[in-house]
Amino acid sequence: MGLLVNGQWQDKWYDTDNSGGQFQREAAQLRNWVTADGSPGASGEGGFAAESGRYHLYVSLACPWAHRTLIFRKLKGLEPHISVSVVSFLMRESGWTFDKATGSDGDALFGHQYLHQLYTQNKVDYSGRVTVPVLWDKKQGRIVSNESSEIIRMFNSAFNAITGNERDFYPEALANDIDDINSVVYDGVNNGVYRAGFATTQEAYEAAYDKLFDTLGALEERLARQRYLVGKHLTEADWRLFTTLVRFDAVYHGHFKCNRQLLSQYPNLFDYVRELYQYPGIKDTLDFGHIKGHYYGSHLNINPTGIVPKGPDCDWDSPHQREGV
C-alpha cells in the first residue's frame, strides 16, 4: 500500500493522524470523460470520442469500485469494444502489481510490472494514490479517468451508437432520485465499510459502524416496499450498492469488523443481492478468490498472518423472491 509523490513510489499506509483516526478517502484526480463525439464531459478535457478498441480498462477483481465498471461493460455490451487488464489480488508494498503468480493476467498494453508505472507514464511527476479502476486511452496514450462513478456513466451512454445497446441505468427522469440514494449509500455503505475497516481509533470505528448499520437498516426497510432502490426500475444505484453488499459476508463482516449482522441475516437485502447476482452476466464479473485473497492478504496491519478464511459458504444461486415486491 502506498502512493506516488512527485512521481516517486512511497510505501505508506493511509494517514489518519490528523483526522482523529478516521479514514478519509482521497478524491480521484483524473476526471475526463469519453463522450459520443469527443465533446468535453462534466469535467476535464474533451477529445475522448467513443470508438471501438480505443480504450483499455485496468481493474482489480477484488475492488468494489472497479467491479462497477466491469458490470457496466458487461451490461452495455462493451466487452468487444473495451479491453481489460486485471491486476494481482495482492496489494502490498508496491501497490497494485501485474504479478501473474497472484491472479493478474498481466498488463496487456505495456507489460508494466506495477500499476504506478501507468500513472507516471500518464504524468511523470504524479502525486497521489494509485487506484483502480483506470480507463486508458490508447490513441492519446493517457488516462481518461480513475473515478468509477464517472466511468460507469460514460459506459452507460457514450458508446450506444457503437453497441446499439440503449439500456439506460441513469434515466433522466430518475436522475435526482438516483443521485440522492447514491449519496446515502456512498457515505453509509460503500465508503462506510472502509471507514470502519481502516479506522485507527475506537471512536472512529464505532461511528462508522453505527452509521453503516443504521443505513443498512433503512435500506432493508426500503427494499421491503420496493423492488429496487428507486422503485420499479433497476438503475445505477442498485449496481453501486450491489458491489459492496456482495462482498459483505466474505470480507467486510470479518476483516473490517462490520459484524453486527451478516448480509444473509437481512431478508430483503439478501434476497435483493441474490437477484442482482443472478442477473444475466453478472456472476461472470465476480471472483471471490480475488476478493478474499486481496483483503485478508493485503492489509497485513489488520490481518498480520495474511491467512484467508475458508468461509463463508453462500448459495448465491438459491432462488430469490423479488418478483413479488
Ligand SMILES: N[C@@H](CCC(=O)N[C@@H](CS)C(=O)NCC(=O)O)C(=O)O
Ligand atoms: N474514487 C475511486 C476509488 C477507487 C479506490 O479507492 N480503489 C481502491 C481499491 S478497492 C484502490 O485502488 N486503493 C489503492 C489505494 O488507496 O492506495 C473510484 O471510485 O474509482
